[in-house]
Amino acid sequence: MQPLEERIRSEARVPPDNSIKKDALETERLILRPLNADDFEAVHAWASDPENTRYMAWGPNDEAQTKGFLSAARPGKDFAVVLKATGEVVGSCGLYPDAALDTGELGWILRKAHWKRGYGTELGAELIRYGFEDLKLRRITAPCAAVNYGSFRVMERNGMRREALHIKAFWARADKIWIDEAVYAILAEEYREHTRKG
Numbered sequence: 001m002q003p004l005e006e007r008i009r010s011e012a013r014v015p016p017d018n019s020i021k022k023d024a025l026e027t028e029r030l031i032l033r034p035l036n037a038d039d040f041e042a043v044h045a046w047a048s049d050p051e052n053t054r055y056m057a058w059g060p061n062d063e064a065q066t067k068g069f070l071s072a073a074r075p076g077k078d079f080a081v082v083l084k085a086t087g088e089v090v091g092s093c094g095l096y097p098d099a100a101l102d103t104g105e106l107g108w109i110l111r112k113a114h115w116k117r118g119y120g121t122e123l124g125a126e127l128i129r130y131g132f133e134d135l136k137l138r139r140i141t142a143p144c145a146a147v148n149y150g151s152f153r154v155m156e157r158n159g160m161r162r163e164a165l166h167i168k169a170f171w172a173r174a175d176k177i178w179i180d181e182a183v184y185a186i187l188a189e190e191y192r193e194h195t196r197k198g
């Protein structure tokens with residue numbers, strides 16, 4: 001009997017090392033490239049802001065925490081979000097694959113001053129494309145505080161559907177209360193259908 005991980009792997013289409021991992025991605029208005037230590041000032045601006053991190057599972061950060069995040073950031077998984085027009089680093093995002101299950105989990109944060117300009121929707125679309133077309137994932141998911149409209153709309157706009165609502169599962173650190181957490185997901189076949197429809 002093959003071990004479960006090997007069995008899943010042999011039935012899947014994905015190369016075992018996700019070998020088509022890319023360090024940099026591009027959208028109409030954004031470059032997604034590896035984060036590095038020089039991004040400290042930009043990243044700390046949002047990571048230390050309680051409003052900006054209100055519905056994150058971390059933050060607001062002190063300097064050491066932001067430096068720790070930057071030194072743990074990995075090319076192909078964590079990306080700086082850079083505006084093509086100005087070169088400004090306005091956010092970070094990531095796709096974290098679980099090779100054993102051929103799945104990936106999304107995450108994103110943009111500096112407050114840049115919300116509601118469609119950048120979230122744009123980078124979300126590219127991370128999902130990267131996950132399915134380059135990494136050949138089978139399923140992409142993301143949890144978010146159920147009240148985090150901006151985040152779940154980015155997912156809905158990109159064809160993800162709400163598939164679970166966990167009651168009082170998310171600790172809203174700034175508000176010091178337990179709130180509901182929604183889980184969104186999209187399968188490779190749903191992605192193909194979504195992109196076919198445009």
Ligand SMILES: CC(C)(COP(=O)(O)OP(=O)(O)OC[C@H]1O[C@@H](n2cnc3c(N)ncnc32)[C@H](O)[C@@H]1OP(=O)(O)O)[C@@H](O)C(=O)NCCC(=O)NCCS
Nearest residue numbers: 055108109110115116117118119120121144150151153154
């Ligand atoms: C989530 C986030 C990345 C969305 O990025 P964005 O560039 O503002 O999103 P878009 O401009 O593509 O907008 C998508 C939708 O969300 C709405 N929206 C975005 N930010 C919002 C906010 N802070 N409050 C209310 N609505 C918001 C937009 O109006 C739009 O709504 P619509 O679909 O009804 O037209 C951004 O709000 C953010 O960085 N939030 C803080 C960090 C965070 O919570 N990350 C997610 C953790 S799960």
